Amino acid sequence: MEGNDQIKEQFHRIKNVGTIHDIQVFKGVTLGYYDLKVDHWKGEEMTPAGANIIEINHCQKGRFECEFINNSFYYLGEDNLAISRVSDKKTHSGFPLGMYSGINILIDLDQCEAEFFELLGNFLVNTDRLVEKWRHLLPCKIFQESRQINYIFKELYELEEAMNIGYLKCKVVELMVLFDQYKIGLATTHQHFGKGQVEKAKHIRMHLEEELDREITLAELAREHEISESTIKRCFEAIYGKTPTQYRKEFRMQVAAKQLLETNDSVSEIGMQVGYLNPSKFSNAFRLVMKLSPSEYRNEKKTQ
Numbered sequence: 001m002e003g004n005d006q007i008k009e010q011f012h013r014i015k016n017v018g019t020i021h022d023i024q025v026f027k028g029v030t031l032g033y034y035d036l037k038v039d040h041w042k043g044e045e046m047t048p049a050g051a052n053i054i055e056i057n058h059c060q061k062g063r064f065e066c067e068f069i070n071n072s073f074y075y076l077g078e079d080n081l082a083i084s085r086v087s088d089k090k091t092h093s094g095f096p097l098g099m100y101s102g103i104n105i106l107i108d109l110d111q112c113e114a115e116f117f118e119l120l121g122n123f124l125v126n127t128d129r130l131v132e133k134w135r136h137l138l139p140c141k142i143f144q145e146s147r148q149i150n151y152i153f154k155e156l157y158e159l160e161e162a163m164n165i166g167y168l169k170c171k172v173v174e175l176m177v178l179f180d181q182y183k184i185g186l187a188t189t190h191q192h193f194g195k196g197q198v199e200k201a202k203h204i205r206m207h208l209e210e211e212l213d214r215e216i217t218l219a220e221l222a223r224e225h226e227i228s229e230s231t232i233k234r235c236f237e238a239i240y241g242k243t244p245t246q247y248r249k250e251f252r253m254q255v256a257a258k259q260l261l262e263t264n265d266s267v268s269e270i271g272m273q274v275g276y277l278n279p280s281k282f283s284n285a286f287r288l289v290m291k292l293s294p295s296e297y298r299n300e301k302k303t304q
Contacts, residue, residue, distance in 0.1 A: 025168050028111030031156070032104040036062075040094050053086040054134045056105040056175075058153045063241055064102065065094030066140065072192040074140045075238040076102075079150050081143040083179075088139035096239045103156055105172065109134070119173050125180045133179070140192070148178055193235050200225045201235040208248040212255060212274045218244060253289040256282075260298040267294045 018036035025031050057064060057076055064076040067090045075096075076082045086106075109131060117127045143149060152175055159167060193201075204221050221244070222229045236244050252274040259270045271282030271294075286294050 026116040027113045028108040030106045035101045037099045039098050052109045054107040055084050055086050057082045059102045062097045062100035067092050068139045071195045073198045074192045084140040123177050130180045197235045
């Protein structure tokens, strides 16, 4: 195995965005670690231009929004993996939860040397078939949570601090074996949404964060935005990882938690501010989200 001194790597710390750690595993194959704290980003730094580059993304935390040139949006959630062609993507990337950490693998089919394909052949990977699959992606294929995939990426995340290029090569080859033989574990999903649907879902999120002292029904939001309730649910959950009802409930509790620490208002007063007229129901809802009662939360956090 090659030693750490032979690793070609770059570490980027981007102001107000986060960090990117790129490692060249083979010529034409780059593995990147991303730790970002931002909502939107023009991602030229993330992915170079190229008509013949395959991009693989695995989400560890947060959510990743990717817009394609046909104005369709795909969403990657925790422990999901996506394969796409760089030529089909727009440079815009979004992170709906305001943060994202994950691994990105770029395979430049024009730059890859014989070493990479020879290694794959040694593991009985049909490289011609694999490349042909990549060339005919629909612009994006998303693999839902898979034990085999997550096992490989768990080890890759652990490797970042103790880098070993030989082991990295093994993990990349192992991943290619899975793709070639379709031993993925669970079915793929092609669910995507149009730009208009995404814009409405994001506008609905703004509504859900306003007027917390009154009820807002899904039917009301559907009528206002001229979209079906079922589409709202599917699109909203794809973007934010929660249904509108779950999102509003958790947001209410986050606002209540902030009020508990920053004001001297009583628990019942804070409950009313976030839409709970019954103090007992507020306490129960708060405990479900924050794992402590409002009083326990206030006392514990203020003494830390």
